[in-house]
Amino acid sequence: MSAEFRVGTEQLRPRDAVFVYDETDRHLSNIVAVYFADAPGHPPLTREQVLDWVRAGIGHAALFHRRLQRVPMDLDLPYWVPDPALSVREHVVLDRPGTWDDARARIAEITSTRMDLTRPPWEIHVLDRVEGVPAMGGETTIVVLKFHHSVGDGVATRALEHRLFGGAPAPAVRLDEPRTLPAAVRTAAALVTQPARFVAGLRRSRAAQEELRALVEAGTVHEPVALRPATRFNRDIHAELTFHLLPIPLPEVLAAKAAAPQRVTVNDLMLTTISGALAAYLAEHDEVPAGSLAAMVPMSMRGVAEWDSANQLTQMVVDLHTDIADPLDRLAAVEHSASRAKQRHADPVVLRGDRRVETAPALLLRAAGWARAQRRFDDSATVPLCNTTISNVPPVADSLAFCGRPIRRAVGSLPILDGDGLRHLITSQGDEIVIAVTTNAAMMPDPEHYGELLLRSFRELATALLAQDIPAEH
Template identity: 30%
Template sequence: MRQLSEHDAAYIYSDSAHANSNVTLLHIYDQSTAPGGMVRFKQILAHVESRLGQLPVFREKILRVPLDLDYPYWIEDENFDIEYHVRHIALPKPGDWRQFCIQASRIHARPLDLQRPLWEMYVIEGLDSFLDLPVGSFAVLLKIHHAAIDVAHHNQITALLHDLSPDSSPPAPPVPWFPESAPGNLGLLLRAGFNVATFPLRMAQPLRRNWSTLQSAAKTFVGEFLGRAEEFPLTRFNSEVSPHRVFDTRRFALKDFKAIRGLVPGATVNDAVLAVCAGGLRRYLDLQGELPDDSLVAAAPIAVRSADEPGGEASFSWVRVALGTDLGDPVERLAAIQATTSSSAVMAQAVSARELTRLAQHAPSAAIAATSKLLRSASALLGDWTPLANCAIANVPGPQAPLYLQGARLSYLSAIMPVADGMGLVFSVTSYGDMIVVSFTACYEQLPDPEVLAQCLRESFREYLARVRPAARRRPRPAASKALRRVAVAPAPTPGRKAPARRVVA
């Protein structure tokens, strides 16, 4: 039995009927690389069960102290059932991307049962009409509560699923596990009394170490309740959220973003990603007649190293970045973002994209979870105060080397992020191999047409790409002769039916 920290307890306390602290990691696999070209659900179930010992929290549940007199505890679930947590479903026909996004959004929006370990995994087949993905692909959605994410042990979430080689050995039999009995209410109350009595002593050293942080928090508190004017314009995404979520994504070539950054000297790929997201958001709000005159602001989590421990592990912090949505010219917008990010004091300590890629080389899921946890903590601790920013854009470089689940190659990686009151739109930007995936999660009532925002992102990307590849450099199309223009073109023959998709067999 172990007690939650104050930050992890805040995630539990901040959950409400319309906003929870779940993050859902999305993985899509090509099972043609697996032995025999097929991965069975029973293999995945045995694979996960054999590795549960690496993540004890996956067999632990929350035990709250009577009257919430102290922070909750993690205790082992005496009734743990792996088949409750790992589930097998399929999309209905035709099994297209829109259906997948709707299903994933519904799974993400449902709160986790606090009487059980705080995670669920869904193996989804029936992805028969996906474009740009191998035939027979299947998806694995891992939904986990932020309180159960231990960023210090960053590689365990990824290790639960993945290997670095398609030639993985068969899952080992699970190690015998005997859960401990839960303590009674009297024991919990005695612990709570001891913790309350020793609280001043335990807080003395952290108070001295974090005095500057407390000063900043006090300043923020005073500013909020003195009615200080907002530093950025509010939009539809900065109101109370509903319990329903939407999700969509667009994939781009990494080389194109590298070309886009060349439009502005000193710009990075991260700047180019921010600019494309800003352009998409500007287009969407303009279509709704809601584009503010002033620039919108995004909260951008970044990996930083402590100045006191230059050789230590990277942690995550965040900065507010003006997105330049008040600028119509895309290059000017990119230049404004580059000027903001390069002058930030926090960015001076930021880990480079190359180094962060090495940190996330074997743990991309954990890197996504860490940034998501950072963003949710602001909402959990600030409650109903002024919104942190208009939206959040979490950019997490992923591994270049392929990852495998029972021999099936990981071909897509993204995340559905938590949204909260005051910030109903979060972008998740992940890279894997030579692709960049830009996804967004939003409140359904604030964004009833996610396909429109997705198309606005695509058009924003094309706008930048057109600046990189101007029309003057494109090869001119040969002019058709008058005789050819007069020839009636016969309709194309009806394409043959696609080969039946390979399925994940139970």
């Protein structure tokens, strides 16, 4: 018999609370994972079947049983508290959208809908009997798992999906009583201790900044370029989100990686691929930027720093070198920039400076989130740090299944936001890598063409790499 799983009250860490304070209707904090399962040979799913599957799995994680409770006037960080009123039916939807285009529209709608944090922050949408999914044979069952970013990051999603879809029995759940009195005492104490902790943290951060300045001057650490030229994708969002997939055969990616003259990662290849496609797309619209573009690339800090937050990602800024035409030269430059960005975020001095968020009072975090939400981009000639997001999560475990249907593909869908209207999420499973692209029709009316440019960019890079191993004819 499975052990009992207790769910109690827990205060959010500052890095997690930021996703609560930063969220607005134009800046969503949704994590959306999308799973594609083979449906041929299986009868249509019923709502009760789906509900039974969900009920059997929600003992795997506390997120399914807790809701957010904010402190009055945000005088302290919010809490996760057990929710005895959980109704699974309110969190689960079964649809039969019909075609892949219909399913894509539903996934886009799910991604761009704000979550209700007065109840446990998760949803499961099942889109059954979908026809025409690229590279999937016959009808497909699509499962969309959505939860709030304050619960965890993309790496945590991999662990959760392994438990949900891996077939392991979930333990029974016991909800503890919400601890309101200790929370109230802690809030009162925080009003006294937080200012001193914040001042001490600010002093440590300033000292680290002085050390960092010396490292930058010595060329040991390289700071990202502060401003990049704004593109059509760096405006305010004026249209609904769209969702698109581009599968690339994994054997081709691995062959290109093996042929590289220097050590490169699969992520380096994908960054270079996206760089080439982005540059080509803008050139076709006579919008070549005056300088190189850059990407925000999440980096897991697991094994690098000891953080006690559920989210353990930092945001690297990687120069995409879109101003370099030759794919091999661009790959070398991107690999160099990515390596420098990783080195920067692993540097002890940078890590000490980044710890200032750990002592920031809740009111300051909320004020910072409000200030970020006020920025408008429609008339900006530049954008801070980066032009697009390129996220790469670990490979998906094999042998996952949903209601007896084997899962063949897992991807993610990133919400777009003002100033960042073109986002990429890269996943791999089986014999393919998939780039999931989210944008909108105002910024990109022809996403299928962008997919063609992505594939062409990769093939040009792979061809150039493989050609190095072919002896020249005399």
